[in-house]
Amino acid sequence: MKTSFFAPGAVEIQDDAASFQAAVATATELLVTTGSALPGYVTEVQLALEDLGPYFVVAPGLAIAHAKPSEQVLAPGMALLKLRTPINSGSHNDPVSLVFALCSTDASSHLDMLSEFGELMSRDGVINSLLNASAESVIRQILSSRQV
Amino acid sequence: MLVYAVCGAGIGTSVLLKANAERALSMLGIEAEVQAVSIEDARGTHRMAQVVLATPEIVDQLTGIPAEVIAIQNIFDLAELGEKLKESLG
Numbered sequence: 001m002k003t004s005f006f007a008p009g010a011v012e013i014q015d016d017a018a019s020f021q022a023a024v025a026t027a028t029e030l031l032v033t034t035g036s037a038l039p040g041y042v043t044e045v046q047l048a049l050e051d052l053g054p055y056f057v058v059a060p061g062l063a064i065a066h067a068k069p070s071e072q073v074l075a076p077g078m079a080l081l082k083l084r085t086p087i088n089s090g091s092h093n094d095p096v097s098l099v100f101a102l103c104s105t106d107a108s109s110h111l112d113m114l115s116e117f118g119e120l121m122s123r124d125g126v127i128n129s130l131l132n133a134s135a136e137s138v139i140r141q142i143l144s145s146r147q148v
Numbered sequence: 149m150l151v152y153a154v155c156g157a158g159i160g161t162s163v164l165l166k167a168n169a170e171r172a173l174s175m176l177g178i179e180a181e182v183q184a185v186s187i188e189d190a191r192g193t194h195r196m197a198q199v200v201l202a203t204p205e206i207v208d209q210l211t212g213i214p215a216e217v218i219a220i221q222n223i224f225d226l227a228e229l230g231e232k233l234k235e236s237l238g
Binding site: 014048051052053054055056057058059060062064066068069091092093102104107110111114115117118119120122127 | 155157159160161163164165167168171177186187193202203204205206211221222223224225226
């Protein structure tokens with residue numbers, strides 16, 4: 001995965017979160033910090049979560065928070081909030097400690113990024129390594145590892 | 149044969165689910181077209197898929213559509229996807 005998918009400032013580690021909603025907000029705000037989205041996108045993701053429930057908790061311990069492409073998105077981007085103390089979301093995949101955030105300007109411009117991300121996450125042991133990692137440098141190393 | 153991978157927005161979960169469903173189907177030797185769609189698309193389509201894949205929260209939103217709806221717990225787990233697709237299509 002190209003390191004540019006996770007811009008400087010796009011990976012953050014926190015001890016804990018007040019709620020799953022708060023963790024999702026923090027992860028989505030990282031996309032605002034890195035210039036991929038406007039603050040309105042944070043609200044859009046919260047509304048999607050409110051509307052559909054924690055459907056984007058897609059694997060044990062792992063969420064990919066996102067909303068539809070909108071005018072609040074400036075460029076395709078990804079971010080990650082890692083929680084040292086996992087939080088319950090109400091999903092069958094609880095508790096969650098990896099909260100990824102994703103945004104895209106349209107239905108296709110992020111597909112290369114997402115396909116590399118999916119390929120990486122499907123590899124044996126990658127999600128577990130991320131769940132066990134507690135330093136940003138280690139997390140970035142895992143996220144940037146390519147298949148040989 | 150047509151398979152839908154569904155998520156709320158049609159840009160994230162469904163795209164990842166589609167990619168892994170394609171890999172699982174190819175490992176099973178089953179020929180199928182997989183499309184990533186939003187819930188609205190899955191509900192409103194004229195060409196209904198034979199099988200619809202989604203995370204459990206989304207499955208609850210898809211009751212009543214004329215297709216077999218399969219809940220996928222871990223979209224990155226090719227073994228789970230393969231088993232469920234094989235049971236349904238194999």
